[in-house]
Amino acid sequence: VFVFVFDWQVEPNATIGEIKSMFHKSHVLFDIFKLFIRGKSLKDEDVLQHLPVGTTATFYFRDLGAQISWVTVFLTEYAGPLLIYLMFYFRVPFIYVPKYDFTTSKHWVVHLACMCHSFHYVKRLLETLFVHRFSHGTMPLRNIFKNCTYYWGFAAWMAYYINHPLYTPPTYGEQQIRLALTVFLFCQIGNFSIHIALRNLRPPGSKTRKIPYPTKNPFTWIFLLVSCPNYTYELGSWLGFTLMTQCLPVAAFTLVGFIQMTVWAKGKHRSYLKEFRDYPTLRSPILPFIL
Amino acid sequence: MSAPAMGTSKTAHTDSSHKKKKGPGTLAIAYLVIYNVVMTAGWLVIAVGLVRAYLARGSYHGLYYSIEKPLKFFQTGALLEILHCAVGIVPSSVVLTGFQVMSRVFLTWAVTHSVREVQSEDSVLLFVVAWTVTEIIRYSFYTFSLLNHLPYLIKWASFLNIHRYTFFIVLYPMGVAGELLTIYAALPYVQKTGLYSITLPNKYNFSFDYHSFLILVMVSYIPLFPQLYFHMMRQRKKVLGHMEEYSKVE
Numbered sequence: 001v002f003v004f005v006f007d008w009q010v011e012p013n014a015t016i017g018e019i020k021s022m023f024h025k026s027h028v029l030f031d032i033f034k035l036f037i038r039g040k041s042l043k044d045e046d047v048l049q050h051l052p053v054g055t056t057a058t059f060y061f062r063d064l065g066a067q068i069s070w071v072t073v074f075l076t077e078y079a080g081p082l083l084i085y086l087m088f089y090f091r092v093p094f095i096y097v098p099k100y101d102f103t104t105s106k107h108w109v110v111h112l113a114c115m116c117h118s119f120h121y122v123k124r125l126l127e128t129l130f131v132h133r134f135s136h137g138t139m140p141l142r143n144i145f146k147n148c149t150y151y152w153g154f155a156a157w158m159a160y161y162i163n164h165p166l167y168t169p170p171t172y173g174e175q176q177i178r179l180a181l182t183v184f185l186f187c188q189i190g191n192f193s194i195h196i197a198l199r200n201l202r203p204p205g206s207k208t209r210k211i212p213y214p215t216k217n218p219f220t221w222i223f224l225l226v227s228c229p230n231y232t233y234e235l236g237s238w239l240g241f242t243l244m245t246q247c248l249p250v251a252a253f254t255l256v257g258f259i260q261m262t263v264w265a266k267g268k269h270r271s272y273l274k275e276f277r278d279y280p281t282l283r284s285p286i287l288p289f290i291l
Numbered sequence: 292m293s294a295p296a297m298g299t300s301k302t303a304h305t306d307s308s309h310k311k312k313k314g315p316g317t318l319a320i321a322y323l324v325i326y327n328v329v330m331t332a333g334w335l336v337i338a339v340g341l342v343r344a345y346l347a348r349g350s351y352h353g354l355y356y357s358i359e360k361p362l363k364f365f366q367t368g369a370l371l372e373i374l375h376c377a378v379g380i381v382p383s384s385v386v387l388t389g390f391q392v393m394s395r396v397f398l399t400w401a402v403t404h405s406v407r408e409v410q411s412e413d414s415v416l417l418f419v420v421a422w423t424v425t426e427i428i429r430y431s432f433y434t435f436s437l438l439n440h441l442p443y444l445i446k447w448a449s450f451l452n453i454h455r456y457t458f459f460i461v462l463y464p465m466g467v468a469g470e471l472l473t474i475y476a477a478l479p480y481v482q483k484t485g486l487y488s489i490t491l492p493n494k495y496n497f498s499f500d501y502h503s504f505l506i507l508v509m510v511s512y513i514p515l516f517p518q519l520y521f522h523m524m525r526q527r528k529k530v531l532g533h534m535e536e537y538s539k540v541e
Contacts, residue, residue: 161498166491248497 010048017044067138074128077147081155082121088159089114100165107169109177113162113245116184120237123188131195133202154253161247170246177244184240191233193219198230211276224280225288227269231261232286262286319380324437326371331430333365338423355403355415362419365426366399395422398470402505405486406477414476417469421462428455456527463523467516474505481505 010019016035035042042051089110093101105111161167170176197220201210214221222229238254265286272279284291337358344357355362373389375381381388403415432455435448480486487501 161491161496164491164496168492168494168496171494246494246496248495 012047012049014048015044016042016046016048019048020044066141068141068144069138070134070136071128073139073144073147074132075125076144077151078121078124078128080148080152082118082125084152084155085114085117085121085159088156088163091163095160096165103165105163105165105167107167109169109244110162110167112177112181113241116181116241116244117159120188120241123192127192127195131199133199133204154249154256157249158245158247158253161249162245168246170244176246180240180242180244182240184237184244187233187236187240190219190222191230191237193217194222194230194233197223209275211272211279222288223283225283227272227283227285228261228265231265234261235286262291265291320437323375323380324434326375327430327434327437330365330368331427331434333361333368334423334426334430337361337365337419338427341420341423351416352413353411355410355419358419359410363399363404366395366422370396397508398473401487402474402477406480408480409473409476412473412476414469414472418466418473419469421466421469424458425455425462425466428458452530456523456530459523459527463520467512471509471512474509478502478505 010022020035088095089104091100091103170180197215197217198212200215201212202208212223214223219233220229222232226232235254235258238250238257242250242254262285269283269285340358340361341354344354345351348354369392372381373385373392376383376385376388398418403410409415428451432448432451435451439448481488482502485501487499489497489499491498
């Protein structure tokens with residue numbers, strides 16, 4: 001715990017963000033930290049005169065430890081699966097038996113799966129760069145190792161079997177694959193629509209929070225029933241991919257992802273309920289009426 | 292691994308008449324006492340069984356068969372301890388307890404039971420003895436801790452606690468050695484028969500090589516064993532430190 005005493009003249013309408021940068025100018029080593037008052041953390045936008053302080057103010061600092069930006073983490077964790085899957089698809093040496101090196105699968109569903117998987121991660125990368133507006137700039141550094149292990153590990157595990165020389169195509173053939181592709185594409189468009197709708201809720205540079213509502217885009221009408229339809233569509237996409245590839249590791253990845261997204265959705269749903277008294281009661285966190 | 296640590300049991304020094312935080316109720320404590328007494332008895336049965344079989348045969352080879360059933364029964368019964376943590380009547384981490392119990396159950400069923408050829412190995416005796424001594428001390432310690440409102444029992448609890456941490460120094464490496472040697476002995480048979488393994492091609496596009504999996508399990512002991520060992524050593528220093536103060540006060 002650090003104790004600093006300052007005798008600064010600060011305007012009452014100064015924000016916490018401004019105070020933090022004043023502090024950073026005089027103590028350069030402190031660059032990522034949070035300020036607290038009475039145990040509650042303060043946001044950069046909070047204005048001094050609206051805080052419970054008198055002519056003097058006591059702030060508490062918490063150093064957040066090594067941090068990394070959300071954008072960096074997302075780009076790394078998504079670029080990995082994109083490239084790793086392609087390595088298996090092109091049957092780079094040392095993965096399969098040498099006679100299959102640089103060959104391609106004879107099953108057309110394998111080519112389709114590669115296109116879908118790659119499309120999915122390219123979409124995510126582009127969304128990270130151009131669509132998402134992040135509330136927090138950074139997260140703890142150790143998260144990048146955890147997240148990349150998860151994404152890259154599962155990508156390798158799935159890709160190994162789908163692109164394997166002994167891969168078995170889906171039992172119900174073209175019918176199954178066509179249905180799966182429809183589900184996958186529908187959910188990819190849906191997921192993208194939700195991301196755009198969420199982005200439009202928030203004007204550029206601001207961190208305002210509003211209740212999301214259905215827009216003219218039919219893919220957003222699911223907001224009537226669900227708080228986090230981005231996760232709903234994501235689940236749908238992976239169910240489609242599981243059906244398309246009929247591969248157990250893909251099913252496992254879908255399941256684990258679903259569990260994690262449900263945890264996130266429930267948390268988000270709870271904070272919506274806490275923040276907005278008029279939050280629509282018909283909505284469930286992730287699955288309409290069920291979860 | 293051979294010696295599940297239940298974490299620092301908070302019931303040891305809580306006077307049930309003025310409990311400030313919500314702890315296990317009287318019914319829960321009664322149940323836990325019965326559970327721990329039954330487990331102590333069970334592992335004593337295994338201990339006695341081992342001694343009798345040894346005396347009857349005159350050698351320590353193949354003693355596994357004489358205690359196979361009670362070992363399976365009581366070791367599997369320990370799965371209840373995961374439930375105890377999940378429900379909250381025991382203040383330990385579900386994940387940690389789960390991991391420890393599952394590793395024991397894995398060794399009992401997925402290795403020793405499943406691969407008949409290793410059952411006559413001496414390494415099996417090594418971990419069975421380690422487990423037996425550890426569990427008898429551990430369960431009797433918990434029993435006395437739970438009944439701690441009887442003052443003279445606290446001395447017994449402390450006695451057991453010290454011995455638990457001291458015996459651990461020998462028992463834990465002994466148990467780990469027995470477990471690793473047993474898994475190692477099972478490897479050739481698993482590879483030959485393809486036990487619990489799935490090969491390609493199949494309609495779910497999945498494969499599993501139990502042989503490789505067992506090797507992975509053996510390798511995982513490398514990071515895990517030292518951590519658990521040094522954790523117990525630190526706990527031991529703490530407990531012995533308290534014991535000194537305790538005896539000085541008296």
